[in-house]
Amino acid sequence: MARLIRRLGRRVGRMVEELGRLAEFTGHIVTVTMRPPLRIREFVDEVFKTGVLSILIIGISGMAVGMVLGLQGYTTLVRFGAENSLGAVVGLSLIREMGPVLTALLTTGRAGSAITAEIGAMKATEQLDGLRMMAVDPVDYVIRPKAWAMVVSMPLLSALFIVTGIAGGYVVGVDLMGIDSGTFLSSLENAVDFRDDVAGSIIKSVIFGTLVGLISTYRGYTAAPTSAGVSAATTSTVVIGSVSVLIFDYFITALWGV
């Protein structure tokens, strides 16, 4: 029993230590962000890699999820004679919950893992040390643009997911199940409140973007400089990133009602 408690204590100690390092790392990113140069070119490059290259996967996934929501929603609502509310069900589910969360999970897997692997490989090949020796802070040149690109891309990708999702729900509800187009759209419009739903959704995805951006860059930056180390860091980004998104989602919803 004592051994179990000791082991638990050690593990909690390590976790607190790790959180401390992550906080220090976050502080470092904030500090370099406030210093010139702005590194616009690097930032735009990263937005392209994180955001633009994720458009296809987010668009296709959004459409598929919207179609499933439309189908499931219709078969459930029709039992209560409430199929005219399909627009509201599809829209609210996507805007409030599924858009930000699924986008964050997909982006963690697609772009977050790539960020970790890239930074880890740069560390393993001494490129980060090379930058330091040229008197350039790697957190400034490599980490900052990647982390900010994730924060900016996430709400945009989430918006894309929601739009394609609603389109998918519309196709199933209106074109396949025969709900009136005007009914679908007016139910959507009446149910969605900009401040409570849309703004909340944007805030949620900005928080998720910050979370995934920090975890993926931190994991790459602290990866052991070996191929096994980079591989473990990449796996850890996907696992920790995804679980954190789901846990944070619960608390944001519970505390702020978003």
Added chain:
Amino acid sequence: MNSQPIPDSDAHVRLDRVEMAYGNRPVLRGVSCAFPTGAISVVLGGSGSGKSTILKLIGGLLRAQAGRVLVGQRDITSLKESQLYQVRRRLGMMFQNGALLDSLSVLENLAFPLREHSHLSREEIQARVHERLFAVGLQDVDDLMPRELSGGMVKRVALARALMQDPEILLVDEPFSGLDPLSTKLIEALLVRINRTLGMTMIVVSHHIPSTMRMADHVVLLLPGCVVQGVPSTLRDSEDVRVRRFLTEDTDTSDQILAHTQDFEAGEHKPQRRGGA
């Protein structure tokens, strides 16, 4: 043991009783040595003796756990990271595998330090890059990516990049590793020419005894438990048999080599010999 110590006034870089360990494995134990201004110093030693660690300590990439590392007259062991960046502007480092930024072309890699730290125009930077590339014997490689370069070319581009900011001290990590004899001689000639023309202090870590003994003005030899330093000719005639064996070209038979390796095994890692034949 510190043979032929360098006077303080002549030393550009000095290590004073430096201790360094990776986890539980000690690498440097109370190492003191000096690197004279304007000379080519070569650090020699067996694998794991801490040669590359010395370069990283001088560059501030690693912190000494005890002792002092003096660059110029400044002790860098107590400096903050932001202060270290000021010191690094006076240093250049050629990494063993180049450490070129693989997302940038050769031209962009070389232009990078100038773009970061100077106010030169694009044309001026490009001219400086071409000048440095020419100095290392390369032309028409501007648009090549690091992955398209051969091993020897990577070394030369890395050397050119290390020279971009006219450093006072050039740190060179294993410049001859993985190169054919011709490329080895080329890099050796380049390093000597750069030292003679630009007059910078060079600290080279290498395993390649013939090249290093030809080019070195000063040798620091890391042996288990002690550091021996001096000019190559004196060390070659050293009374210490381990020093002579390390520095002399090997013509021994395999059996003799097997017998000699015991001399280089670190004290605490030396296998305990049991009694009996």
